[in-house]
Amino acid sequence: KAGVTQTPRYLIKTRGQQVTLSCSPISGHRSVSWYQQTPGQGLQFLFEYFSETQRNKGNFPGRFSGRQFSNSRSEMNVSTLELGDSALYLCASSPGLAAYNEQFFGPGTRLTVL
Amino acid sequence: KQEVTQIPAALSVPEGENLVLNCSFTDSAIYNLQWFRQDPGKGLTSLLLIQSSQREQTSGRLNASLDKSSGRSTLYIAASQPGDSATYLCAVLQGGSEKLVFGKGMKLTVNP
Numbered sequence: 309k310a311g312v313t314q315t316p317r318y319l320i321k322t323r324g325q326q327v328t329l330s331c332s333p334i335s336g337h338r339s340v341s342w343y344q345q346t347p348g349q350g351l352q353f354l355f356e357y358f359s360e361t362q363r364n365k366g367n368f369p370g371r372f373s374g375r376q377f378s379n380s381r382s383e384m385n386v387s388t389l390e391l392g393d394s395a396l397y398l399c400a401s402s403p404g405l406a407a408y409n410e411q412f413f414g415p416g417t418r419l420t421v422l
Numbered sequence: 423k424q425e426v427t428q429i430p431a432a433l434s435v436p437e438g439e440n441l442v443l444n445c446s447f448t449d450s451a452i453y454n455l456q457w458f459r460q461d462p463g464k465g466l467t468s469l470l471l472i473q474s475s476q477r478e479q480t481s482g483r484l485n486a487s488l489d490k491s492s493g494r495s496t497l498y499i500a501a502s503q504p505g506d507s508a509t510y511l512c513a514v515l516q517g518g519s520e521k522l523v524f525g526k527g528m529k530l531t532v533n534p
Binding site: 312314339341343350351353356358363364366398400405406408410411412413414415416418 | 453454456458463464465466467468471473511513515519520521522523524525526527
C-alpha cells in the first residue's frame, strides 16, 4: 500500500505570494490532518478534514486554509506569505477517528519564504 | 492547555545500550499517545500507538508504556544501533479533538 504523498516536496516563494500544497492520503483513509513544523515552535496542528468537512482547526490566522476533495485528497493554501511561514508542512492520514487509529505522516513539503 | 515535555532534548550513547526515553503531559484526558521517529529533513514514522486504556505496546526492540494518571510515557529501546539515530517525538491525542499535541522531541545519537 502506498504511503501518504505530498507535493511538491520543496517550494521557494517570496513574501506576499500565495502557495498551495497537496496531500494524498493512504488509500481508504478518510481523515487528513495538517501540521506545521518549525525549529522554534515544533509541530503545531493546523486543521483536520474528514469526508470533505473541516472538523478541527488550530490557532493559525485566516491566511491558512484548506479543503478536502471527495477522493480524500487534501490541499492547504497560504495566502500573503510571510517570512515566518517558512517551515516543513506535514500531512497525516488515518482511516477514521484519530481516537482509535494510528496516524501516518507524509514526507512533508519544505516551504521557504524569501 | 495540554503541554507535552520530553527531557533531555538530546542524548548520545554508545551502540548496544538499552535506552529509556521519557515523555510527560499535563492533561490526563487523552485518547491515545503515539511515538514517532523523524530522520533529518524527513517526515514522521509512526513507531507505537498506545490507547488510553492500555498500559504498554511492543514492536520488535521497542516497548512503550503509558501511565495516564501520572501523565507519563516511556519508550524503551533495547540494544541500540547506529540506525536508531534520529529525533524521537511523542504526541498525545487530546480528548474531544482530532489534534495531536507534540513534544519538542529528543535527538538520539547512537555511536558505533
